Each structure stands twice: as C-alpha cells, then as structure tokens.
Amino acid sequence: MELGLYTFADVDPNAVDKGAEGARRLANLMEEIALADEVGLDVFGIGEHHRADYAVSSPATILAAAAVKTKRIRLTSAVSVLSSDDPVRVFQQFATVDLLSNGRAEIMAGRGSFIESFPLFGYDLDDYDKLFAEKLDLLMTLREEEVVSWSGETRAAIPGRGVYPRPLQEPLPLWIAVGGTPQSVARAGVLGLPLALAIIGGQPRRFAPLFDLYRESARRANRDPATLKTSINVHGFVADTTEKAADVFYEPQAAVMNRIGRERGWGPTNRQHFDQSRGPEGALFVGDPETVAEKIVAHHKIFGNDRFLLQMAIGLMPHGEVMRGIELFGTKVAPLVRKALTPAETGA
Template sequence: MEDYRINKENGLEFGLYSLGDHMPNALTGKRVSAKERIDQIVAEAKLAEEAGLDFFSVGESHQKYFVGQAHAVILGAVAQATAKIKIGSSATIVSTSDPVRIYENFATLDLLSNGRAEIIGGRASRLGLFDLLGYNVNDYEELFEEKFELLLKINENHRVNWEGNFRAPLKDAEVLPRPLNDKLPIWRAVGGPAESAIKAGLQGVPMTITLLGGPLPIFKRSIDAYRQSLKMKSYNPSDFPVATTGFFYAADDTKTALRELYPYVDQGMKLANGTGYHKRLFANGADMNDVMLVGSPQQIIEKMIYQYEELGHQRYLAQIDFGGMPFEKVMKNIEIIGTKILPEVKKYTKGK
C-alpha cells in the first residue's frame, strides 16, 4: 500500500474534493467572479493542510457553471500554496484527453509539489465535453478503456511502444518529465456499479468510488466485487487501497445540516446534470445506513467509523463546496473537520 502513498498505520485518510463549481449561491442568486472562485479553491486547500487533512483534489469539468476546465493548472497553484498535503485530480477525464499530455502535466505537478501528486482517472458523467473537445460520445467506453490502459503503461515504462484506435502509435516513445519517485499513484474512478469496480480490480489499480447517496450495502457489494476481481488476477487486495467520496456537511444537528445543505445540492445537480436531488431521497441521508455524511460532528464521526468497519476503505474524500455553497460555510466545515472530526476518526482507525 505504500506504493500509493497511503500508510494504514496513520489511520483512515481524510481529504476534500472540488469539482471547480462556479455556481450562484442557491439562496441569494449571487455569484463570485471566476478569478475569485479559483482563489477560493486554493484557499480551501491551504486551510485543509493547516487543519491536518491528508488530501486535496480538483476535478475536471468543461461546461457552464464550472472553472475546473484546466484542473491541473489549478492544482499547480495549490502545490505552490501548500507544503505537505497530497494533491490530485477528482477526476481527470481520460476519455477526452491524450494520455501523454495527462502524464506530462501530472509528472510536472509532482515535481512542483515535491512528490505529492496523484491522478484519479475517470469517464465523463456529463457528456457535452465530447463535442467540445472533438470526440464522438458513441466511443464513450472504448475511449476510456484504451486511454486509461495507455496512461498506466506510460507510468510503468520509461519508453513506450503502443498502438490503438484513437491516436497515432507510439514507437519507443520517452514521456518526460518523470515524477519525483519515477511513478505516480493512478486510481480509477468508479461511479458505483459493480461492473466498473470489477474492471478496476482486473486492471490491478486502486479504486475511488462515488457514494452520493443510498444504502451502504449497495456500495459494499461493488467494493467486495472489486476485491474479488483483484484475487481473480492473483493480486493481494490489501495492496490496493479504496477511496470513497460523497457529500459532506456538518452543523449542530442532522436536521439543521440537511436543511442547510439541500438547496445547494439540489441546485448543483440541476445545473450540472439537468435533474435535481429528490428531497425525500435526500432526507434519507439522516439514516445511519445511508452513505451521505451529513449531521452533527458526533453523528458524522459515528457514521464514518461505521462505514470504515463495513467497507474497509483507506481514504474518504468530502465534497463540501457544491451548488454555490458560500465560501465561509465551506471554510467553517474544514475547521470542524480538523478540530472535531478528524482527531476522533484517526484515533479509532490508526494502526488498524
């Protein structure tokens, strides 16, 4: 597991992820400038490091209401503003980018950050970028699988010979620069279905699985399938970490947390995906068996520990700046994580 820069002796890693959301405040309708929004993301990363969090990531998006189109550039600013926190993508859309350019960008980021960069490679959940970047959405699956395999091959080999369907062949190609320690941690992003989790296991790569809402057993089945598929390829599952991601919001109590968060999540889903979050389904987030981490600090601690026991994952990434969530509320939540939640979660999971 040390190959992926995760030491289980330090307990469950806690990180943040941002999609580069640039939406108006769901309650006031006001929206900051693109510059201010990018500055906010860098400030969130700085505070996350000060609060003792382990990881900070920015996702790639190519549509209205986002500023994360050049997410590697934003992460470069994060690298310069921080000193210790690990940084990465959440996710890099491998399907519509050239793997050579992805590797060049993140190897450079790794050098800038003194060996802190990681890649989470994913497929697009929003499909408009295929036309924008010149790809055919009908090649959705084939584009990702071929390009992700090439990205992994570049990471493993100093010189690459490769031929596929979507780009010119590589003949004894040397991809430079190399990362600080020669290789990058490259994770596969999974939306939840077991089929995608199985593919991650068969490839022998760590998995980041999205848990936006719903009963925990559904996602446990996918994680179990991932580990079983690792075994099928004679990999040791304990060598491959699992990260979970999802909505997070802390307040005085669960009722208040759900009430305050809902307008932002609902608006964010509408603007990003065209459909809001059903209010009754969202209310299920109060249940201990629902994957959403929303409530009082103590309730979130109990739920995180419960999920840790059930899933056996090594990293959790909280999405706390979605739907135009006010910057001051985001920063307050980072403070709560650092002072109230993280110490208890680390104490319980350390050394397990």
C-alpha cells in the same frame, strides 16, 4: 484511513462577468485547499468539467497552484476525464504537479459522468468504454516506461519516444474512479489499481458488493493486495451543529442535484428527502463533527475503505461556511475517526 475533500469549484453559470466569478471562486478555492492542508487532512481532489457552472476544466492547472501553497496534503484529480483527453498530456501535467509538490500528486481517472467533453474534443460517445480502456493502458505504460512504445486505435502510436518530465513518485499514483458500473470495478481490480467509488444517492451499504467484486477480481488476476486501495467519495458537510450543517448545505446541494437531475431525467429532490438521506443509512454525510465521524466509521466497517473523500463545496456554498466546515473536518472529525479506527491497545 485517509480523510479528504473534493470539489468541482462550482460557479454561478448566470454571472454577468464570468471571469470575475471564476477568479473569485478560484481565490476561495486556494484558501480552502491551504486550510485543508493546515488542519491535517490527507487529500484534496479537483474535478474536471466543461460547463458554465464549474470553474475547473483542467485539474492539474489548479493542483499546480495548490502544490506551492501546501506542504503535506496529497493532490488529486477527482476526476480526470481520461477518455476525452490525451494520456501523454495528462501524464506530463501531473508529473509536473508531482515535481512542484515534492511527490504529492495523484491522478484519479474516470470515463466521465458528464459527457460534454466528448463532442468538444472530437470523440464519439459510441467509443465511451473503448476510449477509456485504451487511454488507461497508455497512461499505465507512461507510468512504467520512460521511453514509451505503444499503439492503439484511439490515439496515434508512440514508437519508442521519451516522455518528460518524469515524476518524483515512481510510479505516479493512479486511481480509477467509478460510478457503480460493475465492469469498471472489475477492471480496476484486474489491473491492480486503487478504486474510488462515488456514492451520491441511495444507501451506501448497498455498494458493498462492488468492493467484494473489486477484491475478488484482483485476487483472480494475482494482483498484489498491497497495491489495492479503496475510497468512497460522497456529498456532505460539517458544521458546529447538525441543524446548522443541514440548513447551510441543503439549498446549494439540492440546487445542483436538481439541475443535473433535470438534464438526466431524475425527479426533483426536496428537504424531506434530504433529511432522510442524512440519516445513518443515507448517502449524505451531513452533521456536527460527532455525527459525521460516527457515520464515516460505520461505513468504514462495511467497506474497509482506505480513503474517504467528502464534497462539501458543492453548488454556491458560502466560502466562510466551507472554511469552517474544513476546519471542523480536520480538527474534530478526523481525530474522532482516527481514534475509533486505532486498534485498542492490548495488555496493560
């Protein structure tokens, strides 16, 4: 199983000098990605937002910088809001990241959890699903064909035109990211595309039927099982002790969840709820390396997932603590998980 990290590069939306705040966060982010690469993590993901509280609106731009600062780690969006972007531009940008990284780029496409990008780019939320379906179809066409012929209703037709540059990986990896909508899960299966499921609340095990739906949808569409992969993307943090992990992570993560919650009408979170969520059945992967590794392994047994991505840098987390968390995730958690998932040798 691949292990990795993702972040939206949170910044203080009330910073007086937003440029300086953004520059600080991106400099730290570059160090975090470089360390994740050094300690042998498999994937780093960067999300797309169009809000004052996040520094990244263009994941590929950040990933291009990360490409030349790293050697091994795979670089993905987490996610690209495909619905409100142009698939040709997205493909070109990620093909460029793929060339710069020697074949380590991936696109993780989603419909968008936040919806700020729709009015900003002139899209109608009434077309929420149609936009995604059509743009995903175009993006898949761009992966398959160098000279592209495509037409639809949400974007100008392309009558047999070359799209460049071409990526090193053929095809450029494309994941579908979903929040839990069964139709989205089934679509990924029907298309034979890898599926990433964000689990940021509730009991993760309750999401298991979605993985069954995904695999069953793919089977009915006669998709090659080799093209099917699954990931779970969760919130969590690793520190030297479980107590420290909880104390460092609680406030920044709660501040973000409460801010989003106010916008969406969720009730406020609190420390008690947080402590419950970091138990074996809860959605948060917070603790010392052993605790987090055990929880990752237990959920792998439920989901059979191929990838596990952890959002540690959420809210205004101290950079030094995030760096220590990355180090522990790569040097302690990853070996424990890999050992637990290696089939026991038979005989001897």
